[in-house]
Amino acid sequence: MRDLPKSADLLAWYDLNAREMPWRVAPKDSITGIRADPYRIWLSEVMLQQTTVAAVQAYFIKFTTLWPTVRDLAAAEDADVMAAWAGLGYYARARNLLKCSRSVVADYNGIFPSTRAELESLPGIGPYTSAAIASIAFDRAEVVVDGNVERVMARIFAHDVPLPEAKPALRDFATKLTPKKRAGDYAQAVMDLGATLCSPRNPTCAPCPWTEKCRAHKLGIAAELPKKTPKKPKPTRFGTVYLAQREDGAWLLEQRPDKGLLGGMLGWPGNEWSEDPENVDPPISTFWTPLNGEVGHTFTHFHLKLAVQVAQVPLEAAPLRGVFVDASTFSANALPTVMRKAFDLAQGLRDKTA
DNA sequence: AATACGTGGCT
């Protein structure tokens, strides 16, 4: 492969244009040997999995304020961590966050391991996150491959094999370009590039430090790459949730099983969501009022239309399922978004998808 | 290897 782009050119761009983030060390500090806190890098990288920087910021501040160190997080109540994660999505990440923090405390004396292999053996840390932590927090020369890197490589090398088939080839390209020195800054530089200039829809090639070396730009096909195999259409599933409020204001909620959709999160009792749902007994025997409208929500692999029923129940009411959560303790913000939407609908708040 | 797993923003 001739005329490869130079990592030094990208690093020079990064030194001037690095985006500020609460978990980041500025390039000038990184150059002088100041390293980011592995705990904060790990936490941010897990939060950033399939999630935008903009969405992560507030959660990161909240988590590091509540739990400044991995020991603090490991000692936290599961329910508090799940509630703090509510709204961020992919809840297995929060469950694995707890498992990982406890493993770091129990097996590594509260000190994050620095090698890629050790990191990847921890819950919730895969090939991308292990390489990101090892390079960014520990200055190891690991090859970091995420969606940004794949897109940038596909364009630089005008590689038109569709994803995911192209993954091995794109990783090989990334390996060729990754420098031994400042690998962490380089990784963050490619990701910044992908998030700003080399964006998915309308890449802004003029200011890119690698334009001249970019084969896709030369061919005028940057915006067409990477190719992707078409996705399957999402089916629509239907369901019903039951919102019961006791006379004293307490709400009837249920903790969902650890496995599966919204696993480990609090939610309203209801039936199983499917294309052809079966009826289920309401969680309390009482007079239920079906609400007008419905909650519309789209998950990764299906659309959901959710009917909502509400009831007021007396103090002595005994639920068949779930537990009453005190009005003083309850916060709709501790619910996953789809459940919060149902609450909002019951409160008469306007739901744009209803 | 293919599928399950959230959400909000952008076009």
Place this chain on the structure above:
DNA sequence: TAGCCAAGTAT
């Protein structure tokens, strides 16, 4: 606006 997309991992 309906679909696409984001710093992936687990199974």
